[in-house]
Amino acid sequence: MTPRASRGYDPAVPARLPLSSQRLIVVTGKGGVGKSAVTAALARATARAGKRVLAVEVGRGRVGALLGAARTDGEPRRVSPGLWAATIEPEEALGDFVHGVLRIGMLARRLLQSTSFQVLAAAAPGLAEYLVLHKLAGWLDARRLSRHTYDLVIVDAPASGHSLPLLEAPRTLGALARLGPVAENLRRHQDLLGDPARTLVCLVTTPEELAVRETIELHRELVLRLMLPVAPAIVNALPPRRFDAADQEILERLADDDHPYLVAARFQIERRREAARQVSALRRALGGMPIRLPFLFEGPEAPAGLDRLADELATAAGLAA
Numbered sequence: 001m002t003p004r005a006s007r008g009y010d011p012a013v014p015a016r017l018p019l020s021s022q023r024l025i026v027v028t029g030k031g032g033v034g035k036s037a038v039t040a041a042l043a044r045a046t047a048r049a050g051k052r053v054l055a056v057e058v059g060r061g062r063v064g065a066l067l068g069a070a071r072t073d074g075e076p077r078r079v080s081p082g083l084w085a086a087t088i089e090p091e092e093a094l095g096d097f098v099h100g101v102l103r104i105g106m107l108a109r110r111l112l113q114s115t116s117f118q119v120l121a122a123a124a125p126g127l128a129e130y131l132v133l134h135k136l137a138g139w140l141d142a143r144r145l146s147r148h149t150y151d152l153v154i155v156d157a158p159a160s161g162h163s164l165p166l167l168e169a170p171r172t173l174g175a176l177a178r179l180g181p182v183a184e185n186l187r188r189h190q191d192l193l194g195d196p197a198r199t200l201v202c203l204v205t206t207p208e209e210l211a212v213r214e215t216i217e218l219h220r221e222l223v224l225r226l227m228l229p230v231a232p233a234i235v236n237a238l239p240p241r242r243f244d245a246a247d248q249e250i251l252e253r254l255a256d257d258d259h260p261y262l263v264a265a266r267f268q269i270e271r272r273r274e275a276a277r278q279v280s281a282l283r284r285a286l287g288g289m290p291i292r293l294p295f296l297f298e299g300p301e302a303p304a305g306l307d308r309l310a311d312e313l314a315t316a317a318g319l320a321a
Contacts, residue, residue: 015291017231017317019046022200023140024192025154028163029204030214034236037300038204038293039156040066041309047083048310049319051151054084054139058132058166061087063156066306076139076150084150088135129169133189140192160218167193167201168226196229204234205282205290207275216285233282233290234313239271240295291316 019025027039040063043055054076057063064072064085071077076084142149157163165172170190193199201222205215215233222228242265251265282290293312300306313319 015232015289015316017202017234017291017313019200019317019319021197023148023150023152024136024199025152025202026157026163026167026199027155027202027204028157028160028218029234030211031159033204033206033211034293034300035159035204036062036156037066037306037309038202038234038236038313039063039154041300041306042202042313043067043083043085043154044080044306045310045314045317045319046152046154047080049314050082052082052084052149054086054150054153055156056086056088056136056139056153057156058088058158060089061156066300074135086139088132127173129166130173130186130189132166133169133193134185137185137189137192160214164218164221164226167222167228171226193226193228199229201228201230202234203230204236206237207235207239207278209278212278212282215282219286231291232288233286234293235279235282235290236293237295238279238292239268239275241272242268 025042027035027042029035036057039055039057043053043063044067047053055063055067057072064077064079064087067079067083067085069077069079069085072085072087074086074088076086079085136153136155139150139153140148157166170186170193173186203215203219203222205211219230219233222230251262251269254262255266279290279292291313293309296302296305296308298305300309
């Protein structure tokens, strides 16, 4: 297999991940497309490039485990040189926020134990998402001596249907809170999310029709309605090209032979063709070549699995040596 054949469907068109000065990367996509693996790989790639990186998962996920952390919680834990991992649980974020506002432990505990407050917090539109953004903003603002504690925060956001409420939380709550410190924070969060110099949203998909269709719809919402900076889509788990044109011609001449090996070969060819059709559909809809990551037969948990994805993303972002 030639190097050109191994790197995707249209090697003449380079796929680029536009990383420059951004300090916040939000990774999202349909459930099951491998966004946690992409988050972990991107965190590793940028840390290897010399950045101090915090990888954050919203809710319990796989990012910490993929990066080698025994466990993660609301306090960042160093997992390797230049790389930390943390988890945000919205319920815990609410407690941190209340304690930060009231500053008196007894009053904060009483408020959090109040049934009326719990009902109000659960019913408030966008509150949980605001608390996640508030926690992220705290890490982005954190400083050690004269520099930011973290150069880059990479977030494994919820799946598509839940990531939209997270990214539009400043608008949702902003319609209710127009004055005071919360309103000011919401404006800061909105400015951060909408600033392409500081933020980038990465959409992850697989080369399958439903996942690609959902990615196109999410891209439209993020770009046209929320006006957020969105990177070229990342297509994960591309099947490898196992047969060249000559091999395929031979297999087509043997179409009547149902030997199991030949059936398996034809299945692989059709799977690759379908993936190519979906990549093309994504490219036409979004107007740019997506970044393509290989299918890992043993998964990103296998030795060198995550490193392979990190190498591909480093190349796309111009981070590779």
